Amino acid sequence: MMDIVGILTVGKGGWGVALLLASGVTLSLSVLGFLLGALFGAVVALGRLSQRRLPVWLASTYGTVFRGVPDLLTIYLLYYGGSIALTHVGKLMGGTGFIGLPAFATGVFAIGVISGAYQAEVYRGAYFAVDRGQLDACKSLGLSGFQSQRLVVVPQLMRHALPGLGNVWQLVLKDSALISVIGLVELMRQAQIGAGSTREPFVFYIAAGALYFLIAAATGTIFRWGEARAWRGMVRT
């Protein structure tokens, strides 16, 4: 065992700064992927709640596929599939050789696609938790359909969706480690690089695990705070 503290310090010859920067990449990758997933999730949930058959079918297929297939496989599909398409375009423009997609953007997109499938379920469940009587009340107040959704249903739906969204967020954070396979230097990849060059894999993977744990704990607190805030003034049974 070398000097463990030395390896992880912030100073010269230490990997502390690199690991902290990589944690920043992990955090921004996860946040952007989660937000994109919220958009996908909302669209898919709308599809599921539709009265027509085609949107319902499309939305449930999306959910089944991306929740049932390993996330790693989805990441390979998006990265290689996108890169292959890009390479074809490159050839048409007279380029040669393989063109890879930018890893960060692909990672955000992949997390968006995967977490969208999970978030859709959360939103759909939360939609049914809002009392139907509220819609009748909206009608009697003369609100239009869109107005009653925007002003009455969605704000209340978020209250019910928060615990589920917190779970999806934790899933997203851990899933972001898989983006390391397409070469993005986030926390997991940085730990691999450090482990490779110092031959101290144990120290680096423990450090990476600890950083993931800290990020998960800190962000979990934010969700709990948000939940407490959303439910203030309400009696919870």
Added chain:
Amino acid sequence: MIDLAFFFEIIPALLAGLPLTLQLAGSSIGIGFVLALTLALAQQGNHRILVWPIRTFVAVFRGTPLLVQMFLIYYGLGQFRPSLQAIGLWWLFREPYWCAIFALSLNTAAYGSEILRGAIQGVPRGLVETATAFGMSRLLTLRLVVLPLAFRQAIPGYSNEIILMVKGTSLASIITLMEVTGIAQGLISQTYRAVEVFVAAGAIYLTLNFTMISALNALEAWLTPYRVRD
């Protein structure tokens, strides 16, 4: 656009990885369940010496990515080769196969123990008291009253965990094991046909997951004969 002949070529190649996927999933779900039940039961007594380490274990394995756990066990512990050889455990940590099963089992044990703990605590207290009043020992109460009810209660939650484990076996491909996802990645980089390979490999996983879900639903229905289905 879609070339059927190509599918007939890649499907057998991908299916060759299925036995490994099934082995990894089967062993880790089995070992994980035994561990999960042990951990859940050990917390029932509320002994601080037992509860505190178990809670820590659960928090650590639920709070970190499975990939980190797998790398820590495979590459991280490999660093201690002399000590592992001295205690005769090197055979286990030398093989990516055992490391993957080890990591997957501990991971699912952490999640599973929380599901089972909740289910055991969900058994109405009155039933346990009735059993005591009948003169049943704690072990007998556990075996005849608490566990059957808790297992039934736990099935929906545990089904989700089993699906996550089937999907989790794909990470073994990163530590060199050529299961379905590993083969799929190889095929994509050889043929440059990502969509077709994804569809074929995805279909294998979806079939596997559907089979598991149907089996577990059947088990739940069998354990709940009186429930009227709506």
